[in-house]
Amino acid sequence: MTAYLRAHGRSRQTLSYCRRLLEPILAHLSDAGLGQISEIFDGDPPHKPRGCIAQAWSVGEILRVMSEELAADPHPGQRESEKTESKSRRR
Numbered sequence: 001m002t003a004y005l006r007a008h009g010r011s012r013q014t015l016s017y018c019r020r021l022l023e024p025i026l027a028h029l030s031d032a033g034l035g036q037i038s039e040i041f042d043g044d045p046p047h048k049p050r051g052c053i054a055q056a057w058s059v060g061e062i063l064r065v066m067s068e069e070l071a072a073d074p075h076p077g078q079r080e081s082e083k084t085e086s087k088s089r090r091r
Helices: 002-008 012-028 056-069 080-090
Strands: none
Touching: 002 012, 002 056, 012 056
């Protein structure tokens, strides 16, 4: 998602598209392990889950994308360079 948004910009359309991409993953939270995301999925439809039923980095990446990439802009007047500086200081 991060690469897509950097390449295509953060318009309403691109953010909406990215949110739609997450819908199947969010629906999966109630499939295998409640509130978890499986380790891997088949690449071809119907993208059947495989491996372990709960993978921390899978859940972590979805949370990161939702909070850092798709959340409402907490600093609407701030320039992109200032946002990057602010993120660097937090790490």
